[in-house]
Amino acid sequence: MKDTTLRLRSLVAPLIFLAITSMAVRAQEGANGFLADLHDFRVSNYMALDAFYRFSGTGNTETLNEIVQGINSANDAMNSLAESDSGVLSAEQLEALNQEFDRFKNLMRDNINDVRKRGYPDLRLVSDMANQAFTMNEKATELYEVAQESTHTATDPRVEAARSAAVKMAQMMAKYSVRSNSAVTQTFQGSSTEKPLDEQARELDALLGSVIQGQGTPELKAVLNDISSKWQFIRGSYINYNERNVGFVIDRYSKGILKGLATTIELLQGNA
Template identity: 30%
Template sequence: MSSRRSLAFPLSTLLLFLLASLTSPLLNAAPADDLLRLHQLRLATQKSLGDFYMYNGMEGDQRYARMIGESLQEGQAHLDGLGEMPGDASRALHTQLQNGWQSYRSGLQAVMEAMRRQGYTDLQPIADLAANNQRLMAISQELYQKIQQESGFSVPPLTQKSREQSLLMQNIALDYASRSASVGTSFFGGGEERAIDELVGEFASQLDNLSAAQQNTPQISAALGSIETKWRYIEKSLRNYNENTVPFLISKYSDSIIEGLEGVAAQYAAGQQ
């Protein structure tokens, strides 16, 4: 009996240790996964508006109608995939985000329907849509920060820089599409009223910084090299956005650059950088 009793304490301690070691990564994974979903929701939100400007500028080209539908589906899936928020403030922001997303989605679908029905849409609904977009981006950015504060989990620095590059590229593409569609910068949905050449300069500088990071593996360096090749191909057109606009080219290459950057961010995250 005494031998059984002496074994009981070490065994229970071992079980607690194993339980803690198994659940700890799961607890850490939850905010990391939610932050990735939230980031991807932000990308989908911006892409949907940029593709609407392409749809508007190219007089209802159905390829962009399909792309808008895909972005809305992806955004909804990322939003639905968000788990339990870590605190009261993030829960409140999560509710705001859900309401804001539904408002934005409904507004985008309404202007799409107006264009299908009458071949054009008034400027005011587009202005309202862009304003909804900006509010949604602001709420999602605040929630992204709040999840980290309340959970105690921080996105690794190089992962974060890669994600910021993706969003910056998406915002540049959105700005370029709005100008090409003659919608005007007043309807730019990126959340910051900055000259496009300033954004282009920032992207180029930050891409150089990522490429120079000492933590880069050969695979990451190769991926960044491929991104840089694509970037150099469109950089001149972006800087000279008032001359010979090429919205289709910018849209196509920005999608490819963002896909590459998201792959780099995933590699950084796997290496916790």
């Protein structure tokens, strides 16, 4: 009888261990997915803002589609966060972020309608939207940090640096679009609480340095070299703004950096 009991215990113990391990893995995967959604939310909103500043000067349908794409992407991320059962953040915390997002979307809709009806933006309304975007994304960043601490998720420092670099790049793109767009540049310079572009560019230097340093596969090294080359090509334009700079080139290379950072994150996580 004792032998049977011991055998049962020896069988049950590994099963309990496997169950606990499986639950822990699923919890960590859920937490990582949660952080990825918060990251996508921040980048997508800045991309929508960047597209709006360009749209305000041209009324171009293609650029309007970029705004819609950015808002839809942020909306998908917000829905994924709200539907998550990971328990990383409280319902109240997520609802607070969603309310900030609703305000941003409403202001974006009103600004788009203004440009379509009048042919030019209402600078007061644009300023309200820029400040709301900054407030909303600061809230998202705060919740990102809370989520990291509450879940004790062991994320790769290079992944975190790449995510921070992507958010910084998207934020810089939006601010650069303000300065290079004739419809808004004369009296409006973006959010009143944002850092100057040259200061943000130097922060991006440090973040990219953290991402680029370290070992990696040949594929990863190739992507990082491409990011570095693109950044060196446009860095001077961000640090020393000049009206003669070609805005669409800066925009194209900045988007290339964002794409490269997204690939970098995938490769780093795949090698983890």
